[in-house]
Amino acid sequence: MSRVSPGSPLAKPPWARLFFVMPQPLPILYVKPSCPWCVEALAYFEAQGVKLDVRDVTADMHQMRQLVSLTGQSKCPSFRYGDFIVADFGVDEFINKARKHPAVCAELGLRLP
Secondary structure (H helix, E strand, O other): OOOOOOOOHHHOOHHHHHHOOOOOOOOEEEEOOOOHHHHHHHHHHHHHOOOOEEEEOOOOHHHHHHHHHHHOOOOOOEEEEOOEEEOOOOHHHHHHHHHOOHHHHHHHOOOOO
16 A cells, blocks of 8 residues: 655645646747847846846747737837736836736836836
8 A cells, every 4th residue: 555645746635736826937028139129128127136038039930920929010129928918118118017017016026116
């Protein structure tokens, strides 16, 4: 007879194992390296301590297609975190949109002015 240790996930009833919450992946920032708004956005997120999945759309056409599919355009920077999407923004525009989503700000640890 095999015994399951009390701390094991298998020690929980089967229905309880269905409620495992997947961690939120890193926010995605689509960029073009020569874009001054992208450089500004990268500096802003770095200053805020936000870790990003940075995707260069000029080096990877698959990423460009994802950007266009997601936002309907090819301009950068564009930001995605779950359902929160901000396309073709300057930092001030990002901050204004982020203020309307306090849960996102809290999850990302954004300190808005």
